[in-house]
Amino acid sequence: MADTTTAKAQLGGDGSRTVAHGFQDADEVLPQYHIEAQTSLVDRPLRSLKFGEAFAVLDSFGDIGVQPGPEGLYFQDTRYLSRLHFTIEGQRPLMLSSVMQDDNGALSVDMTTPDIRLDGGDEITLPREIIAIERTKFLFRGACYDRIGLRSYDSRHRTLRIEVTFDADYRDLFEVRGTARTSRGKRAVQVASEHEVQFRYVGLDEIVRTTALHFGPKPKLLEPGRAVFEVTLAPEGRASLFVRVVCEAHRAFTSAPSVEKTGEDAAAALSLASGSTAVKPPKGLYEGMVFARAYRDARRDLRELTAGITTIISSNDQFNEAACRATADLYMLASRTPEGIYPFAGIPWYSTVFGRDGIITAMMALWIDPKFAKGVLRYLAVTQAKAVDPAADAQPGKVLHETRRGEMAMLGEVPFRHYYGTIDGTPLFVMLASEYYAVTGDRETITRIWPALELALAWMNDYGDRDGDGFVEYARDTDKGLENQGWKDSHDSIFHDDGHLAKGPIALCEVQGYVYAAKNGMAKLAAMLGHDAMAETLTLEADALRDAFDAAFWNEEIGTYALALDGEKRQCAVRSSNAGHALFTGIAKPERAAQVAATLLSKDGFNGWGVRTIARGEARYNPMSYHNGSIWPHDNAIIAMGLARYDLKHEAARIFQGMFETALYQDQKRLPELFCGFMRRRQRGPVSYPVACSPQAWAAAAPFAFLSACLGLELDHARNRVRLRNPILPAFLDGVSLYNVRLGESRVDLRFHRHGDDVTVSVMRRVGDAQVVVLK
Known part of the structure; x- marks a missing residue:
């Protein structure tokens, strides 16, 4: 569609930016790979579990698909289970609590029976709160384990009818997100045994995907889509039901189930080892024993994964909870590959x-x-x-x-x-x-x-620099590809100050910084390996890029670096968070740093919770957009690290404070992928984004970046030195202790204590000969 933008921008007398809106262009149609939203992910609490290539999105009861939404058990980007609903005497239990365990290892749900009228009568024959229900769910090696424990507090025997309904739609994740398809493969379902129902989907890609539901004890009735149990509880009696859901994929006409491999594809050959197939229990092993053994092995696996990491304990219990959740999220999103662990991006849309x-x-x-x-x-x-x-x-x-x-x-x-x-x-x-x-x-x-x-x-010097001007630019080579290829990859995220979308090839502000840092870093690695001439050349190239960047991107009128250069080398003179990345990489000249910081932390840039992706007042500013006015924790963490690099520590601490206070309003004190950029108001929390991933890997890592930025923490293996450059702590932290900071073979425990604006540093423990240096 033709671009008919007519917005005009100007600076007000106070330096604020005002815009006359009135543009219409390609954003009138749905953007590529749009995430459809009839319901918000924040209108009800959701719970996420993950192990390897499998993840589950559950409601707070531990059920799937009771209401429309992304709930499901997913494996290799496909929804293998679209419904799993537990009822007792035809009714949903009453919720008491629903919590993720501290390490995200399992979901624990406590419920009780509601008031129930048995046999269709008018009187309540089973009063509420007579039966306690405890549900535990976790994932391990391609399977979802579900235990429903019942305990009677009644004085008489009770016989209860419990029903579990289930289904598997095998929707591709992009279908779940809203992308329509004209044709699909074939699905079948059968009762495989008195304990098992199996769904089977033969895709158009010739991959056979199967979902096997194993029930224990044997249901009274087992049908495709329904299992009915009859449970008798004595006074103070207990009983447990188990549902184990196993996800597998293999090529059609292949006898043994295994993860699909293509042979010639390098990435497919790196099939993720921890998410392939469930552990097969020995024949005759009861489901309760299967559950117990898998739970034990899953806990052991998590302990091994997190052994020896650096841990944080602070004076603020709420920050301790947020840091604990962030750590748990990082390791839940971590997947094992033959090359080591890799943090998957986020749940539900980006678990890959x-x-x-x-x-x-x-x-x-x-x-x-x-x-x-x-x-x-x-x-x-x-x-x-x-x-x-x-x-x-x-x-x-x-x-x-x-x-x-x-x-x-x-x-x-x-x-x-x-x-x-x-x-x-x-x-x-x-x-x-x-x-x-x-x-x-x-x-x-x-x-x-x-x-x-x-x-x-x-690649950076050749394909990346399309026109040989020294800047790295992008333009997609396929119409199916992403229109914008920086981290802000929405179709409308790169634009001029009048609102017109930029035409490529586009050179992004932050990318030039990444190239600058890459060349400086590569020079150090080259020198370490003895490639001295290469190191010298790269250093000279980095210095030249820094000068060229400043000349081409600095815009005195807006007080910061331009968002991008378009294909005609015209500045996209827009105030954006991207300029903070120029601080992070060091490409920003020192004399520009304070002005960039002031623009980022102005009322248009900083809303009280964090720095907006696009400043208020810019042509396409929209606090509810994905990239044009929203706030991303990882983006703010990068900005904070950049501010600290130029010794703007108090500005970094201000962002840290806002992000910590954001976490206090979030479910489980977990920073989401992003949230809306509306101005902070008294006695109200930040406004959520409707389809944000939670957890998201780089949001989970953000608290550690904020803390290290404020502490000025630098680990230097070559000098065998832990350096703390002008450490400060934000107002919500009186003290912080870091345990097991690793440098080579050395281990150090450090304690920081705030005295007003000053911070003292103590070495509590040192194993090895690493030096600890504090620079003011």
Whole structure:
């Protein structure tokens, strides 16, 4: 559709920006891969579980599909279970509590019976609160385990009818999101035994997907879609029902179930080891024993995954809860691959590998656990593009944007099977490698991925710089690809000050910073490996890029760096959070830092909770949009790290304070993917975004980035030094202790205590010879 934007922007007398709106253009039609929303994800509490490639979105009762929405049990981007509803005497129990365990290992729900009229009579024959119901659900190795425990507090025997209804629609995740399909595969269901019902779906991609529901004890009635139990409880008696749901996928005409592999595909060959198939119980083992053994093994697996990480204890119990939840979310989203652990992006829409998300998450969590960075680097090195493929927006050396395993991706109905349409993932990959080595000194990993780093560098200089002007730009090669390929990838997120959408190729502000940091980081790695000439060349290139960036992107009128340059090298003179990334990477000249910070933290930029993606008053500002006025925790964390880099610590602490207070209003004190950018009002919390992922990996990692920014925490393996540069603490923290900070073979416990604006640092424990240095 033709662009008919007519908005005009000008600066008011106080420096604020006012806009006359009146544009109409392509955003009149639904954008690509739109997430349809008839209901909000915040209108009722949802619970998320994940293990490997399987995840579950449940209502607070632990049920699935009672109301429309994204609830389901998913495996490899497909909904394997679309309904699972538990009732007692035809009624839903009364909710008492619904909580995720502190480590996200399981969902625990306490319920009781409502007032029940048995046999159709008018009188209540089973008073409420007579039967206690405790439900426990968790995922482990491709299966969902569900225990429903009953305990009677009655003085008489009771016989109860319990029913579980279920269904499996095998909708691709993109269908669940709202993308229509013209044809689908074939589905069948059968009662496989007196304990088991099996659904089977043969997709158009020739993948057979099966969902097996195992019930214990044997139901009184078992039909496709329904299991009925009759349970007799003595006074003070107990009983348990078990439902185990096993998800599997294999190619048609293949006898043994296994995860689909394509052989020639590098990413498919990296099939995630922890999410393939459920552990088969020995023949004759009762479902209760299966449940107990799986629960034990799942707990052991989580303990092994989190062993040795850095932990945080502060003077603020609420912050401790938020940090605990953030840690639990990170490790729940972590999936094992043959190359190490990889943090999946978020639930429900992005529970898969995303290059950019994984890199940024690993950066922010680097001081907590460098295993994330190691796994991300190795995985992205192996899946790096090796050839030109316009259908996947791929060129040699480019880092993966996203990979999907669902039917629509396999068939090419969406381009995301192995998709490379990201402009920032490749320089961020090199940045992460440099930061990982600085913290760990892991030369072996850097040597292993060095060819991939060289390819990434070549891509930045060749394919990335489309017109040879020294800036890295993007333009999609396939109409199915993403129109915008930075982290703000909405179709309308890059625009001029009058509201017109920018025409490409587009050079984003933050991407030039990533390239600058990547070249500086690559220079350090090259010098470490003895490539001195290469190191010198890269340093000179980075310095030249910094000068060129300042000349091309700085805009004195708006007091910050422009959002982007369009294909004609015209500035998108829009105040945005992207400029904060220029601080993060160090490409911003020191004399610009204070002015950039002032613009970010102005009333138009900072709403009291966080920095908006687009400042209030800009042409396309909309506080309810995905990228044009909303607030993203990870974006704010990057900005805070950038502010700290230029020693603007109090500004960083102000953002940290707002984000902490945001977490206090969230379910489980969990920072969401994003929230709306409306101005903060007294005695009211932030406004939620209707389809935000929660948990989201880079939002979970954000609290650790905020804390390290304020503390000025730097781990320097080469100097064997833990450096704390001008540490401060926000007002909500009087003290913080960090346990098991790792540097090489050394381990350090540190305590920080705030005295007004000053912070004292104490070393509580030191194992090894690492130095702790405090710089003011």
